[in-house]
Amino acid sequence: GENVEQHPSTLSVQEGDSAVIKCTYSDSASNYFPWYKQELGKRPQLIIDIRSNVGEKKDQRIAVTLNKTAKHFSLHITETQPEDSAVYFCASDDYKLSFGAGTTVTVRA
Amino acid sequence: DTGVSQNPRHKITKRGQNVTFRCDPISEHNRLYWYRQTLGQGPEFLTYFQNEAQLEKSRLLSDRFSAERPKGSFSTLEIQRTEQGDSAMYLCASSNRDRGNTEAFFGQGTRLTVV
Numbered sequence: 001g002e003n004v005e006q007h008p009s010t011l012s013v014q015e016g017d018s019a020v021i022k023c024t025y026s027d028s029a030s031n032y033f034p035w036y037k038q039e040l041g042k043r044p045q046l047i048i049d050i051r052s053n054v055g056e057k058k059d060q061r062i063a064v065t066l067n068k069t070a071k072h073f074s075l076h077i078t079e080t081q082p083e084d085s086a087v088y089f090c091a092s093d094d095y096k097l098s099f100g101a102g103t104t105v106t107v108r109a
Numbered sequence: 110d111t112g113v114s115q116n117p118r119h120k121i122t123k124r125g126q127n128v129t130f131r132c133d134p135i136s137e138h139n140r141l142y143w144y145r146q147t148l149g150q151g152p153e154f155l156t157y158f159q160n161e162a163q164l165e166k167s168r169l170l171s172d173r174f175s176a177e178r179p180k181g182s183f184s185t186l187e188i189q190r191t192e193q194g195d196s197a198m199y200l201c202a203s204s205n206r207d208r209g210n211t212e213a214f215f216g217q218g219t220r221l222t223v224v
Binding site: 006032034036042043044045046049089095096097098099100101102104 | 142144149150151152153154157164165200202204209211212213214215216217218
């Protein structure tokens with residue numbers, strides 16, 4: 001089955017700086033890569049996704065890049081704000097959705 | 110509310126008892142997942158359905174766990190003879206696979222505490 005590795009497990013950044021989270025996957029059949037944000041006590045919610053026929057996608061301060069050859073993808077958050085503090089999960093979808101272990105992001109004011 | 114709905118939100122049970130959780134997915138969604146999440150971890154895959162067919166069950170899941178989706182709509186997850194290690198948040202998610210891989214929407218989860 002699919003194995004998704006996510007790094008780092010915790011990330012502390014100064015407000016206004018950038019945050020980068022990296023993930024690798026094992027199944028070359030994976031073709032859909034979503035990122036979820038989970039705030040304390042709430043359900044995971046999709047913030048951005050990318051499909052295998054695209055190398056990069058951007059939505060305001062959030063961007064995701066995908067390298068299919070190397071089987072890794074990354075989330076970039078620019079100009080971080082306190083409300084970006086949460087746990088972020090990457091996932092890959094071959095025939096089912098598999099998640100990484102999560103990155104706890106803390107934005108220091 | 111047209112989102113994914115899970116009941117109950119919280120369940121406290123004594124060790125050895127059976128519990129059943131319910132998930133109502135978004136109505137047009139044909140894919141339904143069950144995940145388990147413990148503090149500080151990502152959602153751990155348990156099982157998933159395409160319509161009423163259960164396509165895969167995690168090899169890590171003991172035979173005390175069973176799930177059904179009898180009419181391809183709502184789903185139930187039953188845990189028999191609960192153990193303290195079963196304490197976790199149980200999340201349900203649904204998506205529409207007709208157009209390929211698409212966003213999975215999560216329910217609020219059922220938090221199980223086994224005492």
